[in-house]
Amino acid sequence: MSGGLSVSFTSMICSVSRSVDMRVTIVIPARYESSRFPGKPFAQLKGASGTERxxxxxxxxxxxxxxxxxxVVVATDDSRIADAARSAGARSTITSSLCLNGTERCAAAIEDGAVDADVIVNLQGDAPLTPPSAIAALISEMSTDPTVMVATAMTRCGSDTVTRLRADEAAGRIGGTTVVTDGAGDALYFSKRLLPYGGGSVECxxxxxxxxxxxxxxxLLHYAALPPAPLEAAEGLEQLRFLDERIPMRMVxxxxxAGGLWEVNNPGDIYIVEQALALRGIA
Structure with missing residues (x-):
């Protein structure tokens, strides 16, 4: 996808949320402290023009x-991030430092009265390569199927992405999270290891x-009222609390x-993301 959006595509996304009078807010949870990458929100990434942002x-x-x-609201516990969010064109809200993860921080933004919406989209602060079409797909899923309580996105890995994931796993780095689904398209399990074992072919x-x-x-509010689940703590994956509570998660x-989808989990991921930004023409 290129750096811009066509008028027709933008109109399609907006009409999805208006079609059923569904109030939608995109919340970006962000914190300064990170065991793997302290100060990550302020890491500089070069775009296609060479400009660092x-x-x-x-x-x-x-x-x-x-x-x-x-x-768009940035939910954080750090005033520096809140100031930077406003400078970037988003609204910001200060949430409790006791939030254990981004999902809890999104819930805190509701509980504090900073967000009032029917559907909350959680765009994690280390995922700048997320295409607008992916966000639109989740909003569409929520608007067309009222039984879906939680929806999240996945992409079929190309050979380059599988190679990176295997290299990170071999080196003891966390390079991404994989998911396996049931026949209805709901998540069975998420892991920071490659799932399924032996996967990577067209058939699997x-x-x-x-x-x-x-x-x-x-x-979201129900999630925040629950204690962390054992598997959530073991994997370090917040979404496993939903599965532990038997709340289905629809995979879209x-x-x-172009350039794949990669989050900035480690400093070494910056180069990969910069390559993708350049390939898509994002300045």
């Missing part, structure tokens, strides 16, 4: 590109989970865009 600004820009009528693909969720308001498959 912070990881936070690039993620905010990805959210703002979805639809001009959908509000590996799906990369994207740091992107859409929640019904009540499902999107096509892998």
């Amino acid at each position: 912070s990881l936070l600004e690039r993620t905010v820009n990805a959210a703002l590109a979805v639809c001009p009528t959908i509000e 693909p590996i799906f990369l989970h994207l740091g992107l969720y859409a929640y019904r308001r009540r499902a 498959e999107i096509s892998e865009p």
Whole structure:
């Protein structure tokens, strides 16, 4: 996908949320402290023009590109991030430092009264390569099927992505999260290891989970009222709390865009993301 969106595509995204009078807010949870990458929101990434922009600004820009009528809010516990979010064009809200993960931070933004929406899209602050079409696909899934409480995105890994994931796993780095699904398209399990074992072929693909969720308001607040699940703590994956509570998570498959989809989990990921930004022509 190129750096811009066509008028018709932008109109299509906006009409999805208006079609059933569904209030949607995109929330970007972000924190300064990170065991693997302290100060990550302010890491500088070069785009196609050679211009450096912070990881936070690039993620905010990805959210703002979805639809001009959908509000974008950065939820953080750090005033520096809140100030930078406002400078980038998003609204910001300070949430408790006790939030254990981004999902809890999204819920805190509701509980604090900073966000009032029927559907909350959680765009993680380290995922600037998320295409607007992926966000639109989740919003569409929520609007067309009222039984879906939580939707999240995945993409079928190409050979380059599988190679990177295997290299990271061999080196002891966390390079991404994979997911396996049931026949109905709901998640069975997520892991920071490659799933399934022996996957990667056309017959048995590996799906990369994207740091992107859409929640019904009540499902998000219910999540925040639950204690962390044992598997959630073991894997370090917040979404496993939903599965532990037997709340289905609808997986929405999107096509892998040019340059692939990669989050900034480690400093070494910056080069990969910069390559993708250049390939897509994102300044």
